[in-house]
Amino acid sequence: MTRPFFSKDRITHFEIFERHAQDAIQQLKTRLKEGYPVDIQDLVSRFTMDSATEFLFAQDVQSLSAGLPYPHYSPLSQSLTGSTHPANIFSKAFDEAQRTLAFRSRWGKAWPLTEFWEDKVQKKMSPIYDFINPILAEAVSRKKATQQQGQGEKLGANVDREVQDGESLIDHLINYTDGRDTTTNSISYAIYMLARHPGVLSRLRDEILSKIGSFRRPSYDDMKDMKYLRAVINETLRLYPAVPFxxxxxxKPTLWPSKIGGKPLYIPANSKTPYSVFLMHRRTDLWGPDASEFDPDRFLDDRLHKYLTPNPFIFLPFNAGPRICLGQQGGCWVTMEEDAEPAM
Ligand code: HEM
Known part of the structure; x- marks a missing residue:
């Protein structure tokens, strides 16, 4: 049901990202001119929240226009306008609902016991429903009207069923906003790495200026062409994967191959196996002796053919298999093959 949403047509809506990026950069410049530092993760989170909500709902929550927070030592940090702005209320509710959900997963099957008297997630959801419900109601009635006229876009029986069931649609839509935190963290870490590696920053800047120049907006083909940009993004995702565990x-019961020459491992049915992509991405036996260094060239030079090409599953920022990230093409351009299908 979700996959058509991530077609090439939709993920190349660069105009949306461009507009919000310009807004974010302008706010950054203004605040720096005032003589205050800027919390990059907060800024990027506002950028991704506005871009994601506009991409998904054709209307953004305008979290950038709520203004950036001031550092704690500034008298302006106490200003009330920030905390009462609808976008900040939305973001706060979103974060708190997510935190409560994470808490549930830590309790496993026993979580309902911790919420015997109330559903702690639903309690936090009302600002989110206040934003989404009117947009959804309008979209559903528009779709029903066009269907009655026989012009409805045929998206398949599943989608039609979902449209009847507005609540389930909301759940799907909120699920896509998963793309917000993963993208925020990846961009924040990329900026952090560029700040700490001025040589990489200057080479990346040269590539962008030579391929795009200072004014034009990059196209989908430009993205495929900027090999160093892709290497910088991949290297950031290797050291700081947004889904680290x-x-x-x-x-069903299964046998896992062990290390070469070792006995296979028997895994019974219904066994949970936690694993860490974060640790795997830093293993010297998989990535070489310099595994903990930030060096985008490892995705371009001999190390690529030595480590990654023969063993592609050592790099899993978007996971693999049927539940691979649906946003990976739009999110990070790791595989920019035309019409690439996720590995199954
Ligand atoms: C750097 C950015 C991103 C990273 C690192 C990332 C990473 C991941 C990972 C690791 C998973 C698999 C989770 C699991 O197997 O349990 C996943 C799933 C998913 N991602 Fe992303 N993601 C990113 C951006 C996005 C964006 C921008 C969107 C949408 C706009 C998105 C939508 C999804 C969806 C819908 C799933 C669930 C797929 C399914 O369960 O079938 N992601 N992502």
Whole structure:
């Protein structure tokens, strides 16, 4: 149901990202001119929140226009306008609902016991529903009207069923906003790495200026062409994968191959196996002796053919298999093959 949403047509809506990026850079410049530092993660989070909500709902929450927070030592940090702005209320509710959900997963199956008297997530959701419900109601009635006239876009029986069931649609839409934190963290870490590696920053700047120049907006083809940019993004995702830990459960008993020459491992059905992509991405036996260094060239020079090409599953920032990230093409351009299908 979700995959058509991530077609090449949709993910190349660079105009949306360009507009919000310009807004973010302008706010950054203004605040620096005032003599205050800027919290980059907060700034990027506002940029991704506005871009993601406009991409998904055709209307953004305008979190950039709520203004950037001032550092704690500034008298302006106490200003009330920030905390009462609808976008900040939305973001705060979103963060708190996510934190409560993370808490549930730590309790495993026993989590309902911790919420015997109330559903702690629903309690936090009302500012989110206040934003989404009117947009969704309008979209559903528009779709029903065009269907009655026989002009409805045929998206398949599943989508039609979902449209009848507005609540389930909301759940899907909120699920896509997963792309907000992953993208925010990846951009923040990329900026952090560029700040700490001025040589990489200057080479990346040269590539962008030579391929795009100072004024034009990059196209999908430009993105494919900027090999160093892709290497910088990949190297950031290697050292700081936005989903650093994950878990899978076996639905039937299975044997896992062990290290070469070792005995295979028996994994019974219904066993949870947690694993860490963060640790795997830093293993010297998989990536070489310099695994903990930030060096985008490892995705371009001999090291690529020595380590990654023969063993592609050592790099899993977007996971792999049927549940691979649906946003990876738009999110980071790791595989920019035409019409690339996720590995199954
Ligand atoms: C740097 C950016 C991103 C990273 C590192 C990332 C990473 C991931 C990972 C590791 C998963 C798999 C989770 C699992 O297997 O349990 C995933 C799933 C997913 N991602 Fe992303 N993601 C990014 C950006 C995005 C964006 C921008 C969107 C959408 C706008 C998005 C939408 C999704 C969706 C819908 C799934 C669930 C797919 C499914 O379960 O079938 N992601 N992402």
């Amino acid at each position: 994950n878990v899978r459960t076996t639905n």
